Amino acid sequence: MQSPSQPQPFLSAQGMRGGYGKADILHGCTLTVDRGQIAVIVGPNGAGKSTAMKAVFGMLPLREGRVVLGGEDITPLSPQDRVRKGMGFVPQTHNIFPTMTVEENLEMGAFIRDDDVRQTMAQVYDLFPAVAEKRKQAAGELSGGQRQQVAVGRALMTRPQLLMLDEPTAGVSPIVMDELFDRIIEVARTGISILMVEQNARQALEIADIGYVLVQGANRYTDTGEALLADPEVRRTFLGG
Amino acid sequence: MSANRQAAAVSPWRAPILFAILAVLFLLEGTVRNGLFSGSWNTALAILNMGLISAITALGVNMQWGYAGLFNTGVVGFLAIGGLAPVLVSLPPVDGAWAAGGPRLILALLAGIGTLAMARIVHVRTRRGWAVALVLIGGFVAYRWLFDPAVTAIEANNAARAGNIGGLGLPVLMSWIVGGLFAAAAAWAVGKVALGLRSDYLAIATLGIGEIIVAVLRNEDWLARGVKNIASIPRPVPYEIELQQNPEFVDFAARWGFSVAEASGIWVKLCYMLLFLVVLLAIILLAELALKSPWGRMMRAIRDNETAAEAMGKDVTARHLQVFVLGSAVIGIAGAMMITLDGLMAPTSYNPLRYTFLIWVMVIVGGSGNNWGSVLGAVLIWFVWIKVEVWGPNLIGVLVGPLPDGDLKAHLLGSAPHMRFIAMGLVLLLVLRFAPRGLVPEK
Amino acid sequence: EEIKMGMSLGFTGPLESMAPGMAAGAELAMKEVSESGLLLDGSTVVPVQGDSTCTDAAAATATVERLITAEGVRGIVGGMCSGETIASLQNVAVPNGVVMISPSATSPALSTIDDNGLFFRTSPSDARQGEIMAEIMMEKGVQNAAVTYTNNDYGKGLADAFAAAFQEKGGTVTVNAAHDDGKADYSAEVAALAAAGGDALVVAGYVDQGGSGIVRAALDTGAFDRFVFPDGMVGQALVDNFGSEIDGSFGQNPAAEGEGRDKFLAMAEEAGFDGTSAYSAEAYDAAALMLLSMAAAKSSDPNVWKNSVMDVANAPGEQILPGDLAKALEIINGGGDVDYVGASAVEMVEPGESAGTFREVSFENGEMTVVGYR
Amino acid sequence: MDILNALVAFLNFVFIPAAAYGAQLALGALGVTLIYAILRFSNFAHGDTMAFGTAITILVTWGLQSLGVSLGPLPTALLALPVGIAATAVLVLGTDRAVYRFYRAQRAAPIIFVMASVGVMFVMNGLTRLLIGVDEQRFDDGARFIIAVRDFREWSGLAEGLALRSTQALTVVVTAIVCAALFWFLNRTKSGKAMRAYSDNEDLALLSGIDPERVVRLTWIIAAALMTIAGVLYGLDKSFRPFNYFQILLPIFAAAIVGGLGNPVGAIAGGFLVAFSEVAVTYPWVKVAGYLFPGWQPGGLLQLLGTEYKFAVSFVILIVVLLFRPTGLFSGKSV
Amino acid sequence: MIRVEDLHRHFGGFRAVDGASLTIETGSITGLIGPNGAGKSTLFNVIAGVLPPTSGRVFMDGQDITGLPPHELFHKGLLRTFQLAHEFSSMTVRENLMMVPGTQSGETIWKTWFQRGRIDREEAEIRRRADEVLDFLTIRHLTHEKAGNLSGGQKKLLELGRTMMVDAKIVFLDEVGAGVNRTLLGTIGDAIVRLNRERGYTFCVIEHDMDFIGRLCDPVIVMAAGKVLAQGPADHIMQNDDVIEAYLGTGLKNKVKAAGGAL
Numbered sequence A: 001m002q003s004p005s006q007p008q009p010f011l012s013a014q015g016m017r018g019g020y021g022k023a024d025i026l027h028g029c030t031l032t033v034d035r036g037q038i039a040v041i042v043g044p045n046g047a048g049k050s051t052a053m054k055a056v057f058g059m060l061p062l063r064e065g066r067v068v069l070g071g072e073d074i075t076p077l078s079p080q081d082r083v084r085k086g087m088g089f090v091p092q093t094h095n096i097f098p099t100m101t102v103e104e105n106l107e108m109g110a111f112i113r114d115d116d117v118r119q120t121m122a123q124v125y126d127l128f129p130a131v132a133e134k135r136k137q138a139a140g141e142l143s144g145g146q147r148q149q150v151a152v153g154r155a156l157m158t159r160p161q162l163l164m165l166d167e168p169t170a171g172v173s174p175i176v177m178d179e180l181f182d183r184i185i186e187v188a189r190t191g192i193s194i195l196m197v198e199q200n201a202r203q204a205l206e207i208a209d210i211g212y213v214l215v216q217g218a219n220r221y222t223d224t225g226e227a228l229l230a231d232p233e234v235r236r237t238f239l240g241g
Numbered sequence B: 001m002s003a004n005r006q007a008a009a010v011s012p013w014r015a016p017i018l019f020a021i022l023a024v025l026f027l028l029e030g031t032v033r034n035g036l037f038s039g040s041w042n043t044a045l046a047i048l049n050m051g052l053i054s055a056i057t058a059l060g061v062n063m064q065w066g067y068a069g070l071f072n073t074g075v076v077g078f079l080a081i082g083g084l085a086p087v088l089v090s091l092p093p094v095d096g097a098w099a100a101g102g103p104r105l106i107l108a109l110l111a112g113i114g115t116l117a118m119a120r121i122v123h124v125r126t127r128r129g130w131a132v133a134l135v136l137i138g139g140f141v142a143y144r145w146l147f148d149p150a151v152t153a154i155e156a157n158n159a160a161r162a163g164n165i166g167g168l169g170l171p172v173l174m175s176w177i178v179g180g181l182f183a184a185a186a187a188w189a190v191g192k193v194a195l196g197l198r199s200d201y202l203a204i205a206t207l208g209i210g211e212i213i214v215a216v217l218r219n220e221d222w223l224a225r226g227v228k229n230i231a232s233i234p235r236p237v238p239y240e241i242e243l244q245q246n247p248e249f250v251d252f253a254a255r256w257g258f259s260v261a262e263a264s265g266i267w268v269k270l271c272y273m274l275l276f277l278v279v280l281l282a283i284i285l286l287a288e289l290a291l292k293s294p295w296g297r298m299m300r301a302i303r304d305n306e307t308a309a310e311a312m313g314k315d316v317t318a319r320h321l322q323v324f325v326l327g328s329a330v331i332g333i334a335g336a337m338m339i340t341l342d343g344l345m346a347p348t349s350y351n352p353l354r355y356t357f358l359i360w361v362m363v364i365v366g367g368s369g370n371n372w373g374s375v376l377g378a379v380l381i382w383f384v385w386i387k388v389e390v391w392g393p394n395l396i397g398v399l400v401g402p403l404p405d406g407d408l409k410a411h412l413l414g415s416a417p418h419m420r421f422i423a424m425g426l427v428l429l430l431v432l433r434f435a436p437r438g439l440v441p442e443k
Numbered sequence C: 001e002e003i004k005m006g007m008s009l010g011f012t013g014p015l016e017s018m019a020p021g022m023a024a025g026a027e028l029a030m031k032e033v034s035e036s037g038l039l040l041d042g043s044t045v046v047p048v049q050g051d052s053t054c055t056d057a058a059a060a061t062a063t064v065e066r067l068i069t070a071e072g073v074r075g076i077v078g079g080m081c082s083g084e085t086i087a088s089l090q091n092v093a094v095p096n097g098v099v100m101i102s103p104s105a106t107s108p109a110l111s112t113i114d115d116n117g118l119f120f121r122t123s124p125s126d127a128r129q130g131e132i133m134a135e136i137m138m139e140k141g142v143q144n145a146a147v148t149y150t151n152n153d154y155g156k157g158l159a160d161a162f163a164a165a166f167q168e169k170g171g172t173v174t175v176n177a178a179h180d181d182g183k184a185d186y187s188a189e190v191a192a193l194a195a196a197g198g199d200a201l202v203v204a205g206y207v208d209q210g211g212s213g214i215v216r217a218a219l220d221t222g223a224f225d226r227f228v229f230p231d232g233m234v235g236q237a238l239v240d241n242f243g244s245e246i247d248g249s250f251g252q253n254p255a256a257e258g259e260g261r262d263k264f265l266a267m268a269e270e271a272g273f274d275g276t277s278a279y280s281a282e283a284y285d286a287a288a289l290m291l292l293s294m295a296a297a298k299s300s301d302p303n304v305w306k307n308s309v310m311d312v313a314n315a316p317g318e319q320i321l322p323g324d325l326a327k328a329l330e331i332i333n334g335g336g337d338v339d340y341v342g343a344s345a346v347e348m349v350e351p352g353e354s355a356g357t358f359r360e361v362s363f364e365n366g367e368m369t370v371v372g373y374r
Numbered sequence D: 001m002d003i004l005n006a007l008v009a010f011l012n013f014v015f016i017p018a019a020a021y022g023a024q025l026a027l028g029a030l031g032v033t034l035i036y037a038i039l040r041f042s043n044f045a046h047g048d049t050m051a052f053g054t055a056i057t058i059l060v061t062w063g064l065q066s067l068g069v070s071l072g073p074l075p076t077a078l079l080a081l082p083v084g085i086a087a088t089a090v091l092v093l094g095t096d097r098a099v100y101r102f103y104r105a106q107r108a109a110p111i112i113f114v115m116a117s118v119g120v121m122f123v124m125n126g127l128t129r130l131l132i133g134v135d136e137q138r139f140d141d142g143a144r145f146i147i148a149v150r151d152f153r154e155w156s157g158l159a160e161g162l163a164l165r166s167t168q169a170l171t172v173v174v175t176a177i178v179c180a181a182l183f184w185f186l187n188r189t190k191s192g193k194a195m196r197a198y199s200d201n202e203d204l205a206l207l208s209g210i211d212p213e214r215v216v217r218l219t220w221i222i223a224a225a226l227m228t229i230a231g232v233l234y235g236l237d238k239s240f241r242p243f244n245y246f247q248i249l250l251p252i253f254a255a256a257i258v259g260g261l262g263n264p265v266g267a268i269a270g271g272f273l274v275a276f277s278e279v280a281v282t283y284p285w286v287k288v289a290g291y292l293f294p295g296w297q298p299g300g301l302l303q304l305l306g307t308e309y310k311f312a313v314s315f316v317i318l319i320v321v322l323l324f325r326p327t328g329l330f331s332g333k334s335v
Numbered sequence E: 001m002i003r004v005e006d007l008h009r010h011f012g013g014f015r016a017v018d019g020a021s022l023t024i025e026t027g028s029i030t031g032l033i034g035p036n037g038a039g040k041s042t043l044f045n046v047i048a049g050v051l052p053p054t055s056g057r058v059f060m061d062g063q064d065i066t067g068l069p070p071h072e073l074f075h076k077g078l079l080r081t082f083q084l085a086h087e088f089s090s091m092t093v094r095e096n097l098m099m100v101p102g103t104q105s106g107e108t109i110w111k112t113w114f115q116r117g118r119i120d121r122e123e124a125e126i127r128r129r130a131d132e133v134l135d136f137l138t139i140r141h142l143t144h145e146k147a148g149n150l151s152g153g154q155k156k157l158l159e160l161g162r163t164m165m166v167d168a169k170i171v172f173l174d175e176v177g178a179g180v181n182r183t184l185l186g187t188i189g190d191a192i193v194r195l196n197r198e199r200g201y202t203f204c205v206i207e208h209d210m211d212f213i214g215r216l217c218d219p220v221i222v223m224a225a226g227k228v229l230a231q232g233p234a235d236h237i238m239q240n241d242d243v244i245e246a247y248l249g250t251g252l253k254n255k256v257k258a259a260g261g262a263l
């Protein structure tokens, strides 16, 4: 799916090193995603997956390494600027505006867009019928899984070029999870790059073009999703057999 | 995404150093005379004494806020109610007051409490609103029928000089404990009603309760003469005049090279200081013991996350009530001590800016959750609060110095007293800027 | 010698607008004496200001503590409000043997306080004013009145004294209700007063505080159109605020007849402040009394000169008006006797407070006119 | 039974004053609530900032008056208001930059903000006094009354009079307009929604491309406008004294909280609740009862409680409301 | 152990739990599944005393516990975890565990003044137990970390760890698995089984991971729209057409489907 005119991957985060306080959490972590690719990060809890996502999004000061998006070095940019460069992010927790209605949550996703957002919104509602019913309800009153759907919907509203999802399927029911993965494939097919963290790793790796296994802030395995799934060692240690 | 940043570790030397700096400030105040300090031991000690009382108040607030996250802005009310104790305990009895209406008054108060208890029983037994209302209305009528004539009689008794119920003539030190008990009782009643409220809602409720307590003190003349004030509350320490007439003391003063008046002032203040220190240290000791044990851990857990603490078997309501009562009792003790030190009960002076928010400033500047922090913050802020009275005008004097003479300069110089607030504000902002979690942060 | 004189007044707090006028009055007298060069062999007088806050007894005590023990003042003009005055007097001034002469603390409680002869005031006790006010009202045929007072020892003391005197004379007080100063709104108070009714409304408050708010609301709602104003209210501010709206109202304040006051007003104008502002004249007198007493006692030690205050204040002797302080000092230095009259016709009665001459004023055609003295 | 007189007495002494006072509190509470909702702290400097804005407006008004400018029956101060708002906006933006921004970056606890605002309050308090002094200032001009007592009596022939000051009417009208505009802004415009989003979840707002500093600036500017308008209306209707502006802080907070912190509708409801409970509960019903039941001569004033307890009464009502609705009438936030 | 009778919980007009009746047998590991918004968490919250029911009753061992506050339920042996982790964020991980036991004398204020020795002994015992739990959860290295700084999954582990600090009778787990690494989830599953066998805990587990449910739970209760839709052994339930339609779905379709609408 790589576009021939683009020798370099669309997103390339090289050798990221950094953390919250004095101690580093990331130890030279590298992530790359091409246009239209789905990249999945898996790994044990506390491995630094969310931290790596935040680092890519510019929410964490990096001591080393750089982030390049579409050929441009965006390492010094603030998160807002990265949004304008076409990055969208769904954090793992606190990923909705609780007192705003579902509809307003989606509108906020489209904050940087100046065109008509109604069509995208209709598509989101289409994708998540459960939240469509609740469009006038405050998002904070939704169930855990419904919130998760709103959060993903919000990011889709941005119409990003790179969509970053931190455990989008945590707490959603199997049927919705399948729908969601389906949708992610669809999105990727339109040329949008996807970088996501997943603990529902087997399903996620099935659809992944590239998979990263992150352990203690460093890349342990990097391969196609299929290859990782096929590796018994990876399966046993990281994917729960 | 977590909002936590890893807090920089705090040096264990920080508190001792800051206390040392504070001590130096007081030493300077006592010895050096310039634009910043007055060079008088009397002033230094006077500030220190009030600072110690503030420290005890701050400890009380810290128990409620720092340990349990209860936002009590009714501090002024609990201070005031504690201040009632010296009046009722240690003042000599007022001739005729008791005879005029004492028993009836007690009866009335009993009737009032009885009514509330009855109402509660009826409520629990029958759950009928109208029955409760009936009890309340009946009780209220009975209460007023007993209460009003008693109050009129007491207030008419020697209205110009007394007009109040009078005290018991007991030693004033006893009233400190009673003050704590008064405040604890009030806090218990308040807590039963208001502790269901959260954060700022609790704050405004307690603010209101504080105002109500003060309003009662101001308007119920039979209690402590209301706004007419009570002066000459007995002291637990010698009077300066007595010392000045005591030849031994005069000799003693001469030996140290002080004038008698000065020496007597210092002596009295030292006596007070000792008393206050004893109380302060005792409270800190008990508080630290509790805090450094599972009780303290439980409190921190409750403060962090009430829902989870509740699910982990902690009776959050009961614990809140406990710590609210304890903290208020400490504030009440401070209130009684303050009235003892002032020798005067003047309800008009209980304003929330001075007795609630300034105390809060002390707690936060000191570092909430930390007892030593509260003490440090209290003494420091009180020192500043008093000293800015001089610093402010001096500051403006320096600032306008280069200006040409004229209306503007005159206007600014004329406004010098208002620099008091500006200076206070600046100090507060600076401290918060350089120690945003307080001078001595928790742990 | 440089003699320091303290001033403990409420420069910040609820009466912050009254304090500057008082300080200016006191400083005027100090300057006058200082410039004459006649006090104790050419001593100069240096005023030291302290902020008593008016409401915070602890802060006031600390201030006076500083004035006395750090600045070493030889006398204090102040305190300003009664509560704060009592606290600082008992806790600091008396133990240190320094005289306080208050221009404005008028609570009756100060008459009986145990002061070692160290406390005086150039204003009368409120107990006296209540009687005078009742007298004037009866003469004007006001038989029933509503009373509102500022809720502090001054207001309450005055209102109670008045109510007692008025009722004794056969009048009726329809309601005796407090108002708090510095409140945002006085409709509740005015509603209550209006409901009780009466021929006139007695406003025992402060003109730049709740008092004016009450009058304003009472006028606007038509609740009352006739008012009786005691000392806290009488002042130019009242005329400025209400003009002819309060025509037909009257009042009284401690101030004496005659030249003294006029001279003081002229001097104040020259010095650039408003001499009519409340207790400014009394402050002048307080400062003048202290300095003359020092001269008479030939000592700046307060424990010594405290004994001359009554002498200087009262007859016999030559009458001294504002602006005559140099002359007074000459007389005293020459061994003569003076009777300080000053700006507020000072006449001291035991235990060291102004006997209370009151000036009766009435408001007509938007102006305040002095009707007489009693 | 004289219903008309009873009604007029009630309107004149209870309803109209309480409505005007309620509107003033509501405006103040709106500002408090807005800052609470978006910047998440109780701003103690609110009253003193109101005083500052009003002081500037007064100075400009005097200037205009001396130039002979006037608005006919309306107070000239309305013309000066924009200048006051602008100056206040500059001041609060400067304060934000110098003080609050630091704590935002630190993600300090709300209580730290509150204490910083106490510091700001002290400074602002002194600043206003340096600017305009401590005295009472009057700057009201234009027509004083819409209905004056005497005229009303003559016109209606009733024993009771009715007064409606133009400032009272103005207050209520302006409050209504300002509230409507604020609601429209917050609920309909993109910037308004961005503000609410920021108030809900700061980090996520960032991820949506909302510029937090812009939201903060906007909040302060709107708050400055609200504060100045509230302060000027209050000053026009009552009088201007810096000290009173500190005192009004407590009822304003009470209003904001009982209505539900962070909720604009609540602020308005709270303002009126506080005002009416202060006035109505301590109102002696003797006069009204006298008109309604002419034969009845009650001994007392038929007053539930003395006016000295009026503030206490309004707080009791607040507490009772909070007991039944723990986050205020309109379910506000709590941090 | 737990019997729920015709339970309703409405939010305004919305019926989140709409007449649910179910039983949790003593000694079982009961699974509770259902689509998002089915009312599972709400049901938990009502049972655990966090939300009052609109109507209906809850019994524990035959005793009516409807509306009892959570802390009393805790002392009756009913523990729960939260779907969104509720850690004590400013306390260390170990403290998070140590605060749990409910019978500490050190929690009585006057005993902290007069019975230091006894408190110290108790503390040592509780600390030992906490460390065991930390070892078990593989987060011993985080002993002194502030709980607020944990990763999402680590917080979930801590939630579970707290229930292991005391001898519970019944534990309600609200999506312990969400966000937890599958390998670790396997271990957690083992732990649940062991606690169930060895210590006799009864479990009621909400989870969306069907492998987990299938491995552990018997019976499984399915909720939908506030009502109980089906109940039975896990493999049975997973064949149920209603359940498949409402909840399980039929797996990924899109791998084979052509590209759809664009977002």
Ligand SMILES: Nc1ncnc2c1ncn2[C@@H]1O[C@H](COP(=O)(O)OP(=O)(O)OP(=O)(O)O)[C@@H](O)[C@H]1O
Pocket (backbone or CB within 6 Å): A141, A142, A143, A144, A145, A146, A171, E011, E014, E015, E016, E034, E035, E036, E037, E038, E039, E040, E041, E042, E043, E083
């Ligand atoms: N406070 C509330 N106000 C209004 N509606 C609410 C509230 N809490 C929950 N709901 C609604 O109740 C329904 C059930 O929510 P609940 O959290 O019980 O679902 P759940 O079964 O746990 O779902 P999930 O698997 O997604 O966690 C949802 O539709 C939700 O929108």
Ligand SMILES: Nc1ncnc2c1ncn2[C@@H]1O[C@H](COP(=O)(O)OP(=O)(O)OP(=O)(O)O)[C@@H](O)[C@H]1O
Pocket (backbone or CB within 6 Å): A020, A021, A025, A043, A044, A045, A046, A047, A048, A049, A050, A051, A052, A092, B002, B003, B004, B005, B006, E145, E148, E149, E150, E151, E152, E153, E154, E179, E181
């Ligand atoms: N705000 C923070 N401050 C300090 N340390 C943190 C913070 N957030 C996370 N950490 C630490 O960083 C490490 C990595 O956390 P991160 O959230 O990136 O893990 P993760 O791989 O996303 O795990 P999970 O699968 O459980 O979500 C953890 O050990 C955690 O304790």
Ligand SMILES: CC(C)C[C@H](N)C(=O)O
Pocket (backbone or CB within 6 Å): C015, C018, C080, C081, C082, C083, C104, C105, C106, C107, C152, C153, C154, C206, C232, C279
């Ligand atoms: C300044 C004065 C009006 C003070 C008042 N007379 C009092 O005693 O409190």
Ligand SMILES: [Mg+2]
Pocket (backbone or CB within 6 Å): A049, A050, A051, A092, A166, E151, E152, E153
């Ligand atoms: Mg994570």
Ligand SMILES: [Mg+2]
Pocket (backbone or CB within 6 Å): A143, A144, A145, E040, E041, E042, E083
């Ligand atoms: Mg749920």
